[in-house]
Amino acid sequence: MAERRVFAILVRAPQEKASARILIESIRAFGGGLRDCPVWIFETNPHGAPCHDLADNRVEIFSLTVPSALRDYPFADKVLACAQAEALASSTVQSLICVDPVYLFVHPPVLFDLGAEFDAAVRPVHVRNVGLGVAEPLDEYWQAIYASVGVRDAVLTVESFVDAQPLRAYFNTHAFAVNPQRGLLARWRDVFAALVDDADFQARACADERHRLFLFQAIFSALLSASIDARRIRLLPPTYNYPFNLHARVPSERRARTLNDLVGVVYEGRTLDPGTLNDVVVAVPLRAWLAERVTPND
16 A cells, blocks of 8 residues: 655664664554554664664665765754655655654654645744744844745744743744645755855854754744745644643643543653653543653653
8 A cells, every 4th residue: 555644753872772672563553544554763883773673564764865064963863864754655655654752652643644635734832942032133043044944034923832922933843744746845954054054154153052953943944934834834732742841831821630631742851650740631542541651760
């Protein structure tokens, strides 16, 4: 059967391998119509964190080589893994779903299934970080990014979820879906590599750690806004990519009361051990499912 949906996961270290295992098991357990989709794992350190035991007839492992010029730049490996996944996708794949290992599916992520109607499905960022307010003039950082993707300014605007800031298009990348036939991720790789190699840009607009850290995400957001008609971008609801890692900072009216009500959860830096969680309800059957897979030390 020709595949229409594929999940892609980047694994860098042994701890991420353990998270990737839980992520894959959550797809199989709670993915609904997407539960049997192929999963591609991209491994940056095959000698230090081999994932071969995760492979089966629906999980493939690929080695990812990061060029020396990009090896030390934040999230370069993520950009390269997504571009490699796009290149591997056959002409039948409509939804390439790129997911960080520190992510848990709780319900079927049906909105990541783009079909023929959409070319991307994304969430706004959690917090502003390097985002640019809708009423602010372009700064040197965003001006260079927009020029690199061929536009003068963003078309889309969003509101960050946690701090409720109105921003020019700025999207979260913990989990997103794109139509690989659009070639967006190859362009992401190329623009990212060009701006990393731009010594003047790096020395001026990207000299501090925060702007370097989020450059990959800023380029992705600008490229998405510049390349895809807004009507073909599905803005996902807050039940997707819920920032459990920022749970205490989420305004009370937006804060999840139970993990069971969500579709996808970002938990980087937090445990999912239901026995130690005291700031959110984890009801059955999810509670029992997590208790079988997560230890207090995870």
